[in-house]
Amino acid sequence: MNTIKKVLMLSVIAGLFAACNDDDSKDNGGNDGQKNGVITSLDDPDYDANDLKGAIGADIELPAGExxxxxxxxxxxxxxxxxxxGTKIKAAAGGTNVYVIVEQGAKLDAQGTAGAPIVFTSNASSPVAGDWGGVILCGYAPISGGGSAVTEVVDHFYGGDDANDSSGKLSHVEIRYSGARINxxxxxxxxTLYGVGKGTTISDIAIYDGDDDTIEFFGGNVNVxxxxxxxxxxxxxxWTQGYKGTITNVYAIRKAGYTDTSSDPRGIEADGNLDGLYPDQTGQSSPTITGMTIVNNADAVFSDVFKIRRGSSVTLTNALVKWGSNAPAPEDFVDCTDSAGDANGSATLTVVASGANLDINDNKAGANNATINVTEGSTGGADTSAFSWTGFSF
Structure with a gap:
């Protein structure tokens, strides 16, 4: 997006936001009994457990339920x-019009337990990937190049200079059948984590059957x-746009029989800056990942298992890749090259891998000579016992 277009968009959004605040003044100051799209209490006429939508305009706690x-x-x-x-939020299969977003300065406190997780899912009788949008957090943590930006979907601000910013707490949360596409x-x-700071706590998250990525980081430094x-x-x-947090103990899998993929699906896709358009920006992505397992038992093609590009660095240790016997070979195992810029030379990947159709020597270090250490084996990676609460069969 060019600078003029971006400034105009930000101005329009700011005006609309201000207008909405003016329209909602009665509701925030004292409900007059009329619907105005803003929920300020569980007695508000805008609150309906069977028709949940609109803006949260007060601290709201939803009782456990559906x-x-x-x-x-x-x-x-x-x-x-x-x-x-134990709360379950079932999204109407409305595609891109149904989602949950937390604006900058707001918080989502979704702390389930192992015995009573919080679930976001589709309400369709036969749910499929992309039935609804997903969960989005927007924070004030830094992004590459500094300043702020507008989200890829639904046009909200993110980014800033507060690395310790908090967008809330998420634990023992499941997200299913999300990832609706605008285009x-x-x-x-x-x-989706936009400029989310390390004051946010995110742990014990399970994401199933999405129509795009399971998780994406746009800058910020939140730890997961x-x-x-x-x-x-x-x-x-x-990840993209300067993400610098840590990801610890992640298990990522395509199950046997899964066939629905995009044109370039990957285990990890990593950009230093947004779409490779700003190679000279400061603060390019450089996360740390410890204890990662990637499993492909599906007969769908991976473009790359690891694609580190466009100025991104990464420190990846204790990674395990397991390739099923029916899974076709990926186009590349590790690829640190891209027409919009190769990986940063400080990128280091240490991986153990096995699979009949997997060439562990098919690695491209790129012009900046990223460090790629791959050995054959079948041990290491994520501690799957941490996911026992999900009931997932490993």
């Missing part, structure tokens, strides 16, 4: 939406622990 999400649910600053353990360039994911990624149409883990 809810039907029928449109965009937007948590506004400085408020917190709290979901209790080939704009897609929701299971969980115990992440299960199952059957993404596109990438299992994706």
């Amino acid at each position: 809810y039907t999400l029928t449109g965009g649910l937007i948590v506004r600053p400085p408020y917190t939406l709290t979901l209790n353990p 080939g360039e704009k897609e929701f994911n299971g969980l 622990t115990n992440l299960l990624c199952v059957n993404a149409k596109d990438d299992l883990v994706d």
